[in-house]
Amino acid sequence: MAKIKQRAIASLMILLGTVSVFLGSCSKDSSLSEPNNPSRAEKENVSLTERENSSSSEKETLKSPETEKSSSPQKENVKSSEKEAAKNDSSYPSLGTITQLQSGDLMCYATVADDNNKTYNLGATFEVCEGASELLNKKARLTYQETRVNDCQSNEPCGKTRLENLISEVKIVGSADSGDSAQQDTTILSNGKWRLEIGNMKSWDGTNGTGSVSYRGCDNKNNCIDLTGGKVTCREGVCRTIWQNGEYSYVVEQFITDGEAKPANLIVRQGDRVILRETEFRS
Incomplete structure (x- = not known):
């Protein structure tokens, strides 16, 4: 009877050892099948960081106006003759001698010398240029009028204009209609x-x-x-x-x-x- 008990206890011990080994093996497999799964909070942190990096990258792409400026083509300069007439001289003589008249695309260009032999490059209406043969190298009284002229880079109309103070009337000193008899x-x-x-x-x-x-x-x-x-x-x-x-x-x-x-x-x-x-x- 005692021998039967001992055999039963031995068998039970062997069975318990086998179960223990089996359970340990299952625990290892389970730990291997789910390696380092991140928590929900960690996932949200990673997602937030990715969004910030993406937003920062977009900002860097957008803020480069200097690049756009440098790549944009510059406007062509206006013709030198038009520049000269546009700026004129800050003073406009009311009395002087017209030494040169030349018709241009935008206006008539006049060279005038005053009593002190100071020379002015001025704009005039086309009508003044038409009377060049009667006006050149004669002392005259000059009248000015603000006139709109084409403000395009060529003589083709573009819809843009600017105001210029042009010689609109020239009266030879001493002529009957000049008012200079006295x-x-x-x-x-x-x-x-x-x-x-x-x-x-x-x-x-x-x-x-x-x-x-x-x-x-x-x-x-x-x-x-x-x-x-x-x-x-x-x-x-x-x-x-x-x-x-x-x-x-x-x-x-x-x-x-x-x-x-x-x-x-x-x-x-x-x-x-x-x-x-x-x-x-x-x-």
């Missing part, structure tokens, strides 16, 4: 910034506060004002010619001297307040 009765004064034409001086008979003197004042951009009815008063070696224009008064002071002429002055007042004082005007 040229000797006009004094022209300039200080480099302003040009004054004081005319009809014979209307003053020497009595203070009388006369009907004309005034034309132009700045170096050819902004002009014309006045009439100026009254002359001379006292203590100074002759003042005064024009009224509403609340504004214009005064030209000219000095009476025995020797070298002194420069004249221009004073503009608004009421009692001086708003402009220019000096060093010489004829």
